[in-house]
Amino acid sequence: MVINGLALGLIYVLVASGLILVLGIARVFNFAHGEFYMFGAFTVYYVMAGAHLNFIIGLIAALIVGALLGAIGYKAVFHYMRGDLLRCAAASIGIGLILKQVALLLFGSSNYGIARFFEGMIEIGGIRLSEGKLLVILLALLVVTGLYYLLFKTKTGKAMRAVSLDAKTASLLGINTVYIYLITLIMGSGLAALAGGIVAPLFMISTEIGSVMLLMVFTVLIIGGIESLPGAVVAGIILGQLQSFGYHFFTGDAELFFYCCVGIFLIFRPGGIFGAIVKEIY
């Protein structure tokens, strides 16, 4: 069960860190993020079940699809409303509508599953673990580490953090902010699609998973703090465990209990786990 929770939590971490990048650096409140995730899942499904190719190729395809969607979204839409959160939100709702309907037309409304793909069990110290879940955990950890490396060790990452701090000053100092925004959207959407791709062989997928995921990711953002990546990692893992255990012990009332906890938590720590207490208080 711990492993289940961890796998689920790490998926949340992936999608949430994508949204945090997009929100924190490009200032785009992306309601279409869940649909990117859904498209990633379907890409892997078609690569694996339709074309009978390797899982890794599927993941790469998902990454490319997500990146393309992000790039098109930025170039065609978000570029024209930089800095205006509300307009970005409205436009992204429009994009979400389009993507969801396209998915419905392409894939139909039924559930898909790449059945019996990672059914193997591994025994470690007498505990039987599902191979697929372990693979998810490994992949997710790999991706998060990669993201950290990119953000904190490379020059682009430095520029991205600078833009996130103060876009105007950054552009004065010679950082091409438009390029950074584009890169950010590509990365964020790519992450969402990648997470979807990782999930595809394990759970049933349908066109609805995007909307469900979006709400969960908002919750991760709430708990972790809106612009804090480590917060998202911790919050995502906590959330995964809570869900895994909560459904076991509380069954139906888990969600209600959970949202009440989140609400109370937010009242006392509006900035999230690692977030500074926000100064601008009424």
Place this chain on the structure above:
Amino acid sequence: MPLLKRSINVHFFTKIICALILVVILLLLPFIIRDPYWIHIFISAGINAILAMGFVMLHSTGLVTLGAAAFWATGAYASTMLVIKAGLSVWISILLGGIITAIIATGIGAVTVRLSKVAFVFLTIVVGAIVVLIVGRIDYFGGWGGIVRIPRPNPITLPVITIDFSTKAQYYYFILVILILNIVVFYALYNSRIGRTWRAIKLNLRLAKTLGINSFRYSLLAFVVAAIFASFAGSFYAHYMHTIEPDTFGFHKSVYIQVYGILGGMEYYIMGPVVGAIIMTILPEILRVTKEIEPIITGAILVIVVILLPGGFLSLPQIVRASTSVLKDNMLLTLLRNKVSSKERVDHGDTGS
């Protein structure tokens, strides 16, 4: 601030006359369009307009809510519960539903409005989720299946006719009355000291506080007023549809309310959300002939409008006026360039537009 500019430019009486003509057209609408289906669409548009106005009212203090549907739900459920379980008259329970919602909103607002803007957005999402889960989980409120067979409002006997709420047109007039009441109250609020204070808070919170404004109280007022009218819309919805279920009041509805506000234009406090809600409710219905690709077209139109009209639908005349005046200026300038000296050209540039 377009609103300020407009209220100086447009004469007050012209405004009143325009509003009256509009009201007359709206009153005659059920006689022009007799199809009950379309009247249903207009009723939904009215409900959406009320909800969107609440969203914009909260935004006029600088706060963004993503849980606007929560108070819609409390209104609907409070009124329904009072009618079904307590056996009260529908009219009384609609009012009582408003009061209950106001109490709940004051309680929630007292906690949430204090926090930063970002935390407020997220808290409203959480509140919206909690409200839906409470009414869904607890069987007393009907559970996920919702409540069916909600009675229609008691008939009103007027000297000439009796309104018994048997046809859609009568509900249409009911929502129209609520909508107009809402507009009048909001108009009065926006044009009073309170509305000016809201704008001051949004413009510069610190400066407003320095001037001695209790920003918390004013924001809370906006929160509660918006909630009360959302509750009226909710009660109306319950008694109009005769059935309510928790999923109607979910997160997606709050998101759509936000879209109505943004598309209409956030700076046009009253007409913006109304126009946005009407267009965004009617547009998908018109496009329904295109069947499956309808959401795609709606989404595309949404994106295009947001890109091309930063100030919403209502900023269209202004943009047209501005662009035509720029065109005119350019033409004049090219004409003048051939004839007059550079000094006069500069003068024209100052007086132009």
